[in-house]
Amino acid sequence: MARLMTTQLLFLLVLVGAGCSAQLRTTRARTELLNVCMDAKHHKEKPSPEDELHDQCSPWKKNSCCSVNTSQEAHKDISYLYRFNWDHCGKMEPACKRHFIQDTCLYECSPNLGPWIQQVDQSWRKERILNVPLCKEDCQNWWEDCRTSYTCKINWHKGWNWSSGHNQCPAEAQCAPFDVYFPTPDVLCNEIWSHSYKASNYSRGSGRCIQMWFDPAQGNPNEEVARFYAKAMSGAEPCRAWLLLLSLVLLLWLLN
DSSP, X not given: OHHHHXXXXXXXXXXXXXXXXXXXXXXXXXXXXTTOOOSSSSOOSSOBXXXXXXXXXXXXXXXXXXXHHHHHHTTSTTOTTTOOOTTBTBOOOXXXXXXXXXXHHHHHHOSOOGGGEEEEEETTEEEEEOOEEEOHHXXXXXXXXXXXXXXXXXXXXXXXXXXXXSOBOOTTOOOEEHHHHOXXXXXXXXXXXXXXEEXXXXXXTSSSSBOSSOOGGGOOTHHHHHXXXXXXXXXXXXXXXXXXXXXXXXXXXXXX
């Protein structure tokens, strides 16, 4: 009976150890995803200072995944970055367009998106972001400033007509105000880029959501957010506790 109990405890310890080993490997991977750049079309291999980042991309100049040239192109209509036409349903309002420029700067320049990087099998990139928790004010303001602009699609990642060399509305799509396709701020943030973002219930400064807008003079708040989610996703501490507990139980059993 004692031998059977010892065997069962050892077996349980091995199982938990194997699971924890896998999680610890994930933990190391998550740690490596802090202060990193995506493997995508225009990203640098590693983040580094870029003192001359252009205009809305300048908050990332101390540590950036984008080059000066990429930051300049991010502000242009139908730029060489993706040949994307913001004015596909008439002229987009400047107040609306500035959010899309900021969105592009965050995507191209931020080294703090590591916890949400996923591998993809796409011709133009090997990695993407998924469900980045965007602060609720950023989603709200984006939606408010774009309500009077027009679009013809809810998912801007796919389904366009590219025959002209830039995106045009599909033949069956109808142009309508933004709030027809995006009735709430959450729908806008969640759907427009295939769930790259997820509208958060947290506010700016909470340390729990990514800010698209921030004052670089106050530091980059997204560094803290990335660290929090990287640690939360790792699951390393519970594993260590279970391993220690099982080891103590086995030791006490053997001593008795």
